[in-house]
Structure formats: structure tokens, C-alpha cells
Amino acid sequence: xxxxxxxxxxxxxxxxxxxxxxxxxxxxxxxxxxxxxxxxxxxxxxxxxxxxxxxxxxxxxxxxxxxxxxxxxxxxxxxxxxxxxxxxxxxxxxxxxxxxxxxxxxxxxxxxxxxxxxxxxxxxxxxxxxxxxxxxxxxxxxxxxxxxxxxxxxxxxxxxxxxxxxxxxxxxxxxxxxxxxxxxxxxxxxxxxxxxxxxxxxxxxxxxxxxxxxxxxxxxxxxxxxxxxxxxxxxxxxxxxxxxxxxxxxxxxxxxxxxxxxxxxxxxxxxxxxxxxxxxxxxxxxxxxxxxxxxxxxxxxxxxxxxxxxxxxxxxxxxxxxxxxxxxxxxxxxxxxxxxxxxxxxxxxxxxxxxxxxxxxxxxxxxxxxxxxxxxxxxxxxxxxxxxxxxxxxxxxxxx
Amino acid sequence: xxxxxxxxxxxxxxxxxxxxxxxxxxxxxxxxxxxxxxxxxxxxxxxxxxxxxxxxxxxxxxxxxxxxxxxxxxxxxxxxxxxxxxxxxxxxxxxxxxxxxxxxxxxxxxxxxxxxxxxxxxxxxxxxxxxxxxxxxxxxxxxxxxxxxxxxxxxxxxxxxxxxxxxxxxxxxxxxxxxxxxxxxxxxxxxxxxxxxxxxxxxxxxxxxxxxxxxxxxxxxxxxxxxxxxxxxxxxxxxxxxxxxxxxxxxxxxxxxxxxxxxxxxxxxxxxxxxxxxxxxxxxxxxxxxxxxxxxxxxxxxxxxxxxxxxxxxxxxxxxxxxxxxxxxxxxxxxxxxxxxxxxxxxxxxxxxxxxxxxxxxxxxxxxxxxxxxxxxxxxxxxxxxxxxxxxxxxxxxxx
DNA sequence: TGACTTTAGTTCGAGACTCGTACTTAATAG
DNA sequence: CTATTAAGTACGAGTCTCGAACTAAAGTCA
Numbered sequence: 001x002x003x004x005x006x007x008x009x010x011x012x013x014x015x016x017x018x019x020x021x022x023x024x025x026x027x028x029x030x031x032x033x034x035x036x037x038x039x040x041x042x043x044x045x046x047x048x049x050x051x052x053x054x055x056x057x058x059x060x061x062x063x064x065x066x067x068x069x070x071x072x073x074x075x076x077x078x079x080x081x082x083x084x085x086x087x088x089x090x091x092x093x094x095x096x097x098x099x100x101x102x103x104x105x106x107x108x109x110x111x112x113x114x115x116x117x118x119x120x121x122x123x124x125x126x127x128x129x130x131x132x133x134x135x136x137x138x139x140x141x142x143x144x145x146x147x148x149x150x151x152x153x154x155x156x157x158x159x160x161x162x163x164x165x166x167x168x169x170x171x172x173x174x175x176x177x178x179x180x181x182x183x184x185x186x187x188x189x190x191x192x193x194x195x196x197x198x199x200x201x202x203x204x205x206x207x208x209x210x211x212x213x214x215x216x217x218x219x220x221x222x223x224x225x226x227x228x229x230x231x232x233x234x235x236x237x238x239x240x241x242x243x244x245x246x247x248x249x250x251x252x253x254x255x256x257x258x259x260x261x262x263x264x265x266x267x268x269x270x271x272x273x274x275x276x277x278x279x280x281x282x283x284x285x286x287x288x289x290x291x292x293x294x295x296x297x298x299x300x301x302x303x304x305x306x307x308x309x310x311x312x313x314x315x316x317x318x319x320x321x322x323x324x325x326x327x328x329x330x331x332x333x334x335x336x337x338x339x340x341x342x343x344x345x346x347x348x349x350x351x352x353x354x355x356x357x358x359x360x361x362x363x364x365x366x367x368x369x370x371x372x373x374x375x376x377x378x379x380x381x382x383x384x385x386x387x388x389x390x391x392x393x394x395x396x397x398x399x400x
Numbered sequence: 401x402x403x404x405x406x407x408x409x410x411x412x413x414x415x416x417x418x419x420x421x422x423x424x425x426x427x428x429x430x431x432x433x434x435x436x437x438x439x440x441x442x443x444x445x446x447x448x449x450x451x452x453x454x455x456x457x458x459x460x461x462x463x464x465x466x467x468x469x470x471x472x473x474x475x476x477x478x479x480x481x482x483x484x485x486x487x488x489x490x491x492x493x494x495x496x497x498x499x500x501x502x503x504x505x506x507x508x509x510x511x512x513x514x515x516x517x518x519x520x521x522x523x524x525x526x527x528x529x530x531x532x533x534x535x536x537x538x539x540x541x542x543x544x545x546x547x548x549x550x551x552x553x554x555x556x557x558x559x560x561x562x563x564x565x566x567x568x569x570x571x572x573x574x575x576x577x578x579x580x581x582x583x584x585x586x587x588x589x590x591x592x593x594x595x596x597x598x599x600x601x602x603x604x605x606x607x608x609x610x611x612x613x614x615x616x617x618x619x620x621x622x623x624x625x626x627x628x629x630x631x632x633x634x635x636x637x638x639x640x641x642x643x644x645x646x647x648x649x650x651x652x653x654x655x656x657x658x659x660x661x662x663x664x665x666x667x668x669x670x671x672x673x674x675x676x677x678x679x680x681x682x683x684x685x686x687x688x689x690x691x692x693x694x695x696x697x698x699x700x701x702x703x704x705x706x707x708x709x710x711x712x713x714x715x716x717x718x719x720x721x722x723x724x725x726x727x728x729x730x731x732x733x734x735x736x737x738x739x740x741x742x743x744x745x746x747x748x749x750x751x752x753x754x755x756x757x758x759x760x761x762x763x764x765x766x767x768x769x770x771x772x773x774x775x776x777x778x779x780x781x782x783x784x785x786x787x788x789x790x791x792x793x794x795x796x797x798x799x800x
Numbered sequence: 801t802g803a804c805t806t807t808a809g810t811t812c813g814a815g816a817c818t819c820g821t822a823c824t825t826a827a828t829a830g
Numbered sequence: 831c832t833a834t835t836a837a838g839t840a841c842g843a844g845t846c847t848c849g850a851a852c853t854a855a856a857g858t859c860a
Binding site for chain 4: 020021022024025028053054055056057060076078079080081082083084
Binding site: 019021023024027028031051052053057160169170216217218230232234239240241242243244245246247248249251252253254257265320323324325327328329330331332357358363364365367 | 651
């Protein structure tokens with residue numbers, strides 16, 4: 001255990017977002033941190049013009065952050081006229097967050113630092129509460145020092161998570177005693193807020209901050225193996241819905257309306273583009289993992305035209321669903337994870353064609369359809385990034 | 401003209417949302433105004449506990465608002481122990497906003513006041529730039545005095561409006577010279593920010609603040625006559641999408657995949673549930689206005705079982721689309737406008753049944769399906785309400 | 801080489817704001 | 831008539847941001 005592990009207090013920090021002058025300082029500190037994330041190492045002047053704050057104010061804030069070891073000065077960049085600026089950069093060695101994923105047959109942990117760099121990332125087979133807490137424990141032991149500050153922990157799960165970001169409403173694929181898991185994580189990281197979040201939402205968040213949708217403030221992430229899920233990012237933030245269940249696109253009625261879905265209904269998108277439907281379309285069978293299965297399909301497609309035809313059919317239904325989601329949500333980028341990332345253009349090219357056909361108007365621009373680059377740790381990474389959200393928004397105080 | 405009309409300056413007010421202490425004051429003033437909208441007339445103590453501000457702070461803010469004639473004291477409520485509080489209420493006679501709608505065959509204007517009360521609402525046949533500015537002019541002349549402050553003006557149009565909230569990207573049904581219209585409105589209300597917004601988005605906003613979705617922070621509004629459109633409210637704010645085109649649900653591929661749509665494609669939702677499809681399903685023909693047509697259908701349905709059967713079929717496809725939207729967006733309330741509001745349960749009952757069948761899980765709650773109560777001025781009302789958004793969020797300064 | 805220019809960053813005082821405490825005010829309860 | 835209760839205000843302390851003046855550190859040019 002890490003007896004000296006400090007944590008950003010939750011009850012204190014989240015109490016109010018900004019009403020007193022110290023809340024104002026928090027908000028402005030958050031603005032500076034965001035600017036540093038966005039611009040990279042910057043001088044105080046650059047931060048001042050970018051945030052709109054006065055130079056003097058930025059000076060004070062940067063000094064505080066430096067004292068807290070959240071930022072550090074770098075070597076100056078000479079060559080320009082006038083006094084050279086002294087750039088400061090976010091430091092990655094003090095403030096970290098932990099992102100976890102508990103899935104059906106694997107668990108992952110990602111340690112992310114304030115600079116946005118990934119400190120460590122591990123995955124392991126298994127899907128129990130114990131597997132997860134073991135992984136979390138070793139990630140903390142190895143990569144979080146006694147003097148470090150853990151700003152938060154978030155757990156990604158393939159489940160319907162309520163809007164409170166803490167409780168699970170429905171998780172048909174998981175057999176977990178949630179109360180036990182909460183206890184285990186709570187004792188592992190005492191005094192740290194442990195949030196729970198849907199895995200597709202987390203992955204969407206990761207793609208929009210680190211992955212294929214980086215830079216886009218409106219993105220859609222679609223993942224799929226057996227089931228199909230999505231995460232929606234609007235204006236940089238996740239769309240959660242009233243109960244927290246937004247993005248459950250697998251069972252929307254799109255595609256072949258006669259296809260029988262595992263849920264017992266007909267016409268679900270999943271029944272047209274889920275892994276099983278894809279395998280049926282190419283007349284192949286499942287291997288031990290979804291990843292390996294998809295790779296085998298991709299390999300056969302290189303030589304077998306009938307496999308390519310099957311993927312073409314699946315791709316068209318993929319495009320049909322993306323078209324529905326795009327007309328509703330108007331994202332700039334759509335990122336495809338799960339087995340779609342492995343098959344790539346074999347599926348996405350027909351999807352793009354269908355998408356073009358179904359655009360509402362000439363004025364609309366087709367969203368870019370990209371494959372995920374983050375791999376299996378996407379959800380854990382997004383979970384970690386979510387824990388930094390309140391810090392960067394200035395809702396929580398790093399200092400003191 | 402109203403030479404003395406004062407306006408909340410736009411360049412000044414929107415410059416920064418909160419960085420100096422005066423921005424802090426604006427934000428806290430906004431919090432007090434929101435509390436007054438939400439709670440109704442309240443004492444300073446009640447406002448203090450609800451906003452989390454100190455009693456002293458609330459006292460100062462209320463005094464400023466009173467000086468600006470934004471609030472007024474009401475008679476005290478006796479009967480309780482202790483010194484009776486002196487409730488203050490939002491005043492409706494000084495700060496107003498103007499909401500306009502320019503549609504294919506009618507124009508509307510709504511004057512809304514700070515208290516959230518509708519000062520005036522007018523509609524008129526016609527669809528030209530001149531029709532609109534005439535209506536706007538007379539609404540201002542009759543209901544906005546020389547000493548009043550117009551906080552903003554927003555124009556709702558059946559068009560794709562860009563995310564800048566000012567320019568129109570595509571408006572196939574309107575023949576309007578947008579530059580002329582902008583000039584006309586600009587000279588009508590000088591120094592006032594004139595925003596442009598999609599009509600369905602405006603109506604959705606209106607429903608969530610004044611109509612059938614009041615109180616719900618996650619709502620979906622679906623309207624339809626010939627075309628079908630939607631507006632999405634998440635966490636009290638409109639979802640706009642990357643380009644500003646979110647909510648264009650008419651041409652998503654849902655329902656009868658063989659139905660031919662006016663856009664030339666097959667399978668659009670509009671082709672299954674648009675007014676023309678509905679009329680075909682009940683074997684009736686169009687009258688002079690959509691409203692009258694829908695009323696005629698409702699009347700025939702009372703006696704004619706085959707009409708009811710036709711509406712039943714349409715209703716199922718309505719439910720199918722709502723199910724798609726609900727699984728993606730998870731709203732608490734779905735409000736149906738357009739001809740659906742006239743036909744009511746004749747369409748909504750089968751829609752509810754379909755919706756129940758297509759819910760993802762037992763954990764999910766079916767969103768409430770309600771009919772719009774706002775009528776033809778919904779969009780203009782929402783437009784007016786949108787102009788108050790920045791005021792209530794504290795992004796703009798009412799005083800000084 | 802040395803004055804000049806240019807840009808970065810800090811110091812300092814003024815001004816704005818919120819907050820807690822103590823105080824005043826206005827009602828009811830007994 | 832006194833005690834109690836609660837609302838609202840006055841006041842001083844503390845925090846914060848900001849602009850202006852100032853200092854610092856480079857390059858430029860004669």
C-alpha cells in the first residue's frame with residue numbers, strides 16, 4: 001500500500017464550481033492548464049493572450065503551479081528579438097489519474113499524468129473483481145510514488161451506468177458483486193473519488209483526446225464485437241442522456257429488418273453488423289478472441305472475393321447506421337473501434353459510399369470515418385482522462 | 401422607430417465569461433436570476449441557500465437588480481415565526497427579448513420578458529423578408545417601450561443553420577435574400593445581437609422551458625408536417641453538432657425501407673411518417689393548411705376504422721424512429737409537435753407500444769411521449785428564450 | 801562597443817468582489 | 831411584556847484580477 005498517497009479531496013473541491021474569489025482562481029487555473037495542454041510548452045505571455053488573462057495574473061498562477069510541481073520551466077527558445085520567453089510545460093511526475101476497465105474476459109489499467117502522457121498501460125485476461133483490483137494495485141505500486149497525487153479513478157464497464165456516474169443499472173454480460181468491487185477499490189485508493197462509466201463512452205472520450213478524433217470537438221465512436229455500442233462527444237463533453245444510457249445503438253432498428261438479434265427482436269443494427277452477422281456474411285466461424293477472428297477474416301479477404309463481397313454487404317449496413325447517427329448528431333469525425341478497426345477499409349469503404357448516398361443535403365459534409373488507433377486500452381485511457389476533467393475545468397483544486 | 405431603445409451590448413458583454421471579479425459578479429447574478437426563474441418569488445435567504453452564496457452577497461446582488469428594475473419586492477408572507485422574509489420576484493416590464501420565426505407560409509413574433517412570461521405573440525400569413533420585418537416592427541412598437549431593454553433577438557428558420565448561429569447553409573424551402581433580411585433586422589434593432597437558429601431546435605428549447613418538457617433537462621422534440629425535424633436538448637442546452645446541423649432526422653433510414661421520399665432516396669423516415677405518407681395511409685387528400693388537414697383526419701378517424709388503422713400503421717413507424725432516437729439520446733421526455741400534436745393518441749398510442757417493444761433492456765425506462773402544447777408560436781417562443789440564455793448564464797451584464 | 805529597440809516578466813497599488821460575524825429589525829409564542 | 835426566532839444589513843478582512851510602471855534580457859544597428 002501507499003500510505004502517503006495524497007488525494008485531491010472530493011467533498012471539498014467539488015462543492016461549488018465558482019462563487020467566491022478562490023473559485024475564480026480555480027477556474028482561471030483550469031484555463032491555464034487547458035491552454036498548456038492545448039498549446040504545449042508556452043511562455044507566460046502566450047498563456048496570457050490565449051486565456052485572455054492579464055500577464056500579471058498568469059504570472060501568479062504559474063508560480064503557484066510551479067510550487068505545486070504541476071509545471072516546470074523549460075529552456076528558453078532564443079533567436080527572436082526581445083527578451084526571450086521562458087516556456088513552462090506541464091509536468092507529468094506528480095499528478096496522475098488511474099483509469100480501469102473491467103470487461104467480460106479482460107481487465108485493463110492505465111495511469112495517465114497531468115501532461116496527458118500515458119505513464120503505464122497494462123491488460124490481462126480475466127474478468128473478476130479480484131483480477132481488476134490486483135491489476136490496479138500493481139499499477140499503483142509500480143507507477144504512483146508516495147509523494148504523488150492521485151486526482152481520481154474511473155472504472156469503465158460494459159454496462160448501463162446511471163447518470164450519477166457511480167452505479168450500474170444493467171450489466172447482462174458481467175457477473176460482479178458491485179458492492180464488493182466498490183469496497184475493494186475504495187480501500188485501494190482511500191479518499192479518492194471513484195467514478196464508474198460506460199466503456200464505449202470512455203473509449204469515445206479517449207479517441208477525442210488522444211486518438212483518431214483528436215482536435216474534433218464533436219465526435220462519435222462506434223465499437224463492436226458481438227455487441228455494438230457507441231459514445232457521443234459534443235463540444236468536448238460526453239453526451240450521457242437523462243438516465244445516463246445514451247449511446248446504446250446496438251439495438252436500434254437499422255439495417256436488415258428481418259435479421260434476428262440475440263436479444264430476441266428483429267431488425268437491430270447489431271443483427272446486421274455485429275460480429276456474428278459479419279461472420280455469417282463471410283461464411284467463417286469464430287476463433288478464440290474477437291481480435292484474432294477479425295484478423296483471420298482480413299487475411300482471407302486478401303485472397304477470397306466472396307469474403308470481400310460479404311464485408312461489402314456488412315459495410316453498407318454499417319454506413320446506413322452511421323448515416324442515421326450522423327444526421328441526428330452531426331459529428332465531425334466518426335471513429336470505428338472493435339473489429340471494424342481490424343478490418344478497416346474492407347468495411348469502411350462501402351460504409352463511406354452508403355454514407356455519401358444518404359447525406360441530407362449538398363450543404364452537409366460527410367463526417368470523416370476513421371479507424372481507432374488506441375487498441376484495447378482505449379476505454380481505460382478514456383476513464384483516466386475523465387478523472388482529469390474536473391481538474392482541467394477548474395472544478396477542483398490541485399494546490400494546497 | 402424607438403430611438404431610446406437600449407440594448408445589452410454584445411461586444412462588451414460576451415467578451416469573456418468569467419475571469420475578473422466583475423465576471424464573477426455576472427456569474428453570481430446569473431445564478432440568482434436562474435434561482436428566481438426556478439423557484440418563483442423568493443426571499444434573500446431562500447436565494448442564499450439555493451445558490452450557495454452568502455446572505456450578504458445575495459443582498460448586494462438583489463439590491464443591484466432592484467435598482468436596474470429587474471426584480472421587485474412583493475408583499476411579505478406572514479404566519480411563520482421570526483422576522484418575515486421579503487420575497488423578491490422577477491419583473492417583466494423592463495427586460496425583454498424578441499423571438500421571430502420565418503417559415504414557408506407564415507411569420508411569427510413573440511416578445512418574452514425576463515420573468516419568462518409571454519408579453520405578446522402574433523402570427524401572420526406570408527413568408528417574405530418584408531412580412532417578417534413588418535411583424536417584428538409592430539411587435540416592438542406595441543410592446544417594447546422606449547425605456548425597455550431588448551436583451552437579444554433570435555430568428556428561427558426551417559433551414560440548416562451553421563454553428564456560428566448567424567448564417568444559413570441550406571434552406572431549400574425558403575426564397576429569401578439573407579443579406580437583406582440581416583440588414584432589415586439589424587436596422588430594426590440596432591446594437592442588439594441577432595441570432596439565427598433552426599426552427600426545430602427553437603421549438604425544442606421552448607418545449608423544455610415552457611411546454612410539455614418543462615422540468616426535464618433531457619428532452620427530444622419531433623415535429624412534422626411534410627418534412628420531419630427534431631431538436632435535442634441535453635442538460636438543458638441544445639445539441640447542435642459540429643456544423644450546427646444536428647437533429648435533421650427526416651431523412652434517416654428508418655421505417656419502410658422501400659418508401660420513396662421526396663428527396664429521391666428510399667427508406668427515409670419522412671417517407672413513412674411525413675404528412676404525405678400519413679395521408680396516403682388513411683386515403684385522404686391534403687387541404688389548404690397542414691393544421692386543417694390533420695384536423696380533418698382526426699375527425700374522420702372518430703367514425704372510420706380504416707382511418708384509424710392507417711394511423712396505427714403510421715404510429716408504429718413513428719414509434720420505430722422514436723425508439724432509434726431514444727436509444728441514442730436517452731431523453732426523459734419526447735414532445736411531438738406538428739401534425740402529431742393534432743392527431744394525438746391516434747398516432748402516439750401505437751408509437752408507445754412499438755417503443756416498449758424496442759427498449760434495450762429492463763433497466764431502461766420508456767421516455768414519456770407527449771404532445772406539444774405550444775402551438776404555432778413554439779419556434780418563435782424558443783427563439784426568444786434563447787436570447788435570454790446568456791443573461792441567465794451570467795455571460796452578459798444586465799446592469800450598467 | 802554601446803546606445804537603442806523589442807519583448808518577457810514582475811512589482812505594486814487600486815478596485816471589485818465574497819464572506820463571516822456581529823448587529824439590527826420584525827415578526828410570533830408564551 | 832419578554833423571550834425567541836429568523837431575515838436582512840453593516841462592516842471589516844481576505845482574495846483576486848488588472849493596468850501601469852518598471853526591470854530584465856535578449857537582438858539590432860551605428
